[in-house]
Amino acid sequence: MAETGSRGSTRRAWRRVRLFAQRTWLRIKRLVRPILDPFITLWSRSLMVRTMTITGVVTGAMIASAGVFVLTSVSNDLYSSRRDQALQDSARATVAAQGLLDSFDTADRGGLSSLASSVTQTVQDTSASQMIFVRRQIGQTPFLEIPSSFDTTSVLVQAVSAELTASVRSDGEPQHWQPVTFYRDGGDSSPGIIVASSLTFPSGAGVFDLYIGYDLADTEQTLAFVARTLLLTAIAMMLFIGLLVLVISRIVFRPIRVAADTSRRLAAGEADARMPRQHDEHFDVLSDGFNDMADTLQARIRELDQLSIMQQRFVSDVSHELRTPLTTIRLASEVLKGEQDSLGAGQQRAVEVLSTQVERFELLLTDLLEISRYDAGRVTLETEPTNLVHLVDEVVASLQQLSPSVIEIRALGGYTPVDVDARRIRRIVSNLVGNAIEHGEGHPIVVTIDSNADATAIAVRDWGVGMSEQSVTHVFDRFWRADPSRKRTLGGTGLGLAIAREDAAVHGGLLDVWSRLEEGSQFRLTLPKREDVTDYMSPIPLVPEDVDSSTYQTDVTGGWLKRPFRRILRAPREGRS
Structure with a gap:
């Protein structure tokens, strides 16, 4: 049981450690992200920034490595030189001091008291250092005529370590040295070297250890100066290399920027935009190929524009020219219809068919003229404040008598x-309701109107035969029919939905459709409330609420719509408040 409790406490401790690490990482990310996000954005969007960054990092690493290597080499050389000088200087001073001791008259017992000061003076005169410390080796019998230790500064006494003392006593080497740090009373410190050796005093006074300290503060200052010089040189080199990389990058990427700018100008409609030559073998090939491509595209666009103009003119001219014979035929049809009572049954039927087809022909000519105006971009809007709920009521009332089922209006908004x-809006609604009657198979039809702060929507829902997904993609094509074998009961021309979508787009709105086989269809018209509204959400979902939207990948919530661009002519608005 104790082992189980120990494992549980260990798991809890690891869990706390993980939670602490996660919280710390999140805090670091929150602090670092505002700084790194702009650079990450530039990194992902600019090839020049990536090139300059990689070059700067690699160059900086090389300069840093070279600087560390040079500084380390200079430091080692200086230290080795000063250490060798210290060892030579200490050896010379030790030999001079030992020579003084050996020449001392052992019979002169009174001179032993001044021998210590003589040794110190000799070392100072011979050595380049004034930091002297002489101490009797530990374990020897005291000698009253000579003090056990004497020194010139307490800084050296404090710096002598026990390891150095033990090595001098136990090792037979003539010299021992150790790197140390000298600490002074004011709190200052400096690196140094202590060289230790042994001196044998006469008259049985014993063996003393001689410590000579060498201050390396001047060497440290030299290294600091070298480090500052290397740092300033590295910064200057980085700035120079950065400037050089910037200039080279701008030179190298200039043809790419020129190509991008030229392509943007071509996309914006500047047909005469061309890419200048860059005086480089490879980029000149790119320029020539790009310009040839632009020339070819311009020629093809001109041909297509000319063909489009000719087609629009042909449709418009034919429509106008057909109106005169059509008027004559219609007048003849009316004369025949007036004398219908005196004709036989077969002739009466022929007169009715002729009258119906003449009316349908007139509608087709009207739609052709309207669609040609859209193709030519010569559409004039005569806008006025309109209550869409009243407009829908009027349209539904006029078409109710043609529907075998009830047409319900649900006005949730849009007043x-x-x-x-x-x-034009009346024409859109009439077309949508007419299609619902045509394909509704006698089922009820629901027309919904709703609005929000930015848009108003009208949806027409039927529960008829519906359409497949492939048919939905073509439903707004001109003269396209989902089922060519079906008979038209309301005399459509095949251009109704195409004109309806153009009517919606010219208002900055959108006409879209949802449909599924055997479940019916729903057409939705969404119009912005103001001209300055460019993005808006439809207040009515495209997929009806009675449909299982989880099995249909489409816009269920309405979705954000973007106002399409249309070049239109607006007539003066009359009767506006």
Whole structure:
């Protein structure tokens, strides 16, 4: 049981450690992210920034490595030189002091008291250092005529370590040295070297240890000066290399920037934009190829524009030219229809068919003229404040008699007047409700109106045959029919939905559709409330609420819509408050 409790406490301790590490990492990320995010953005977007950064890091690492190597080499050389000088100087002073001791008259017992000061003076005169410390070796019998230790400064006495003392006593080498740090009363410190040797005093006075200290403060200052010089040189080199890399990068990437700028100008519609030559073998090939491509594209665009203009002119001219014979045919049809009572049954049926087809022909010509205006970009909007709920009521009331089922209106919003071209919006709603009647298979039809702060939407829902996903992608194409074998009951021309989408786009709105086989369809018209609204969310979801949206990958919540761009002409608004 005790072992189990120990394991549990260990797991809890590791869990606390992990939680602490996670919290620390999150704090570091929160602190570092505001600093690194701008650089990460530049790194991911700019090839020149990546090139300069990599070059700077590699160059900085090389300069730092070279600086550390040079500084280490200079430091080692200086230290080795000063150490060798100290050893030579100490050996010379030791020999001079031992010579003084050997020449001392052993019969002169009175001179032993001044011998210590003579030894100190001799070492000072011979050595380059004035830090002297002489001490009787530990374990020897005291000698009253000579003091057990004498020195010139307490800084050296404090720096002598027990290890150095033991090595001098136990080892037979003539010299021993040790790197130390000298601490002074004012708190200052400096590196140094202590060289230790032995002196044998006469008259049985014993063996004394001679310690000579060498201050390396001047060497430290020299190294600091070298380090500052290397640092300033490294900074200057980094700045110079950075400037050099910046200039070279701008020179190297200039053709790429020119190509990008030229491509942007071409995309913006400047057909005469061309890429200048860069006086480089490879980039000149790129420039020539880019310019040839631009020339080819310009020629093809001109051909397509000319063909489009010719096609639009042809449709417009044919539509206008057909109106005269169509008017004559319609007048003849009306004359025949007026004399229908005097005709036989077969002739009466022929007159009815002729009248119906003439009306359908007139509608087709009208739609062709309208679609040609959109293709030519010569659409004029006559906007006025319009209540969309009242407009939908009027359209539904006019089409209710043609529907075998009830058309329900759900006005959840949209009562505030919106500046639109009422004739075009009425045409959109009429087309959508007419399609619902056409394909609703006698099921109820629901027209929903709703609005939010930025947009107003109208949705027409039917529970008819519906369409497949492939058919939905073509439903707004001109003269396209989901089922060509189906008979038109309301006399459509095949251009209704195409014109309806253009009518929606010219208002800055969007007409989209949801449909599924055997579950019906829903068309949704979304219009912005103001001209300055560019992004808006439709107040009505595209997928009806009665549909299982989890099995259908589409816009369920309405989704953000972006206002399409259309070049239109607006007529003066009359009757506005």
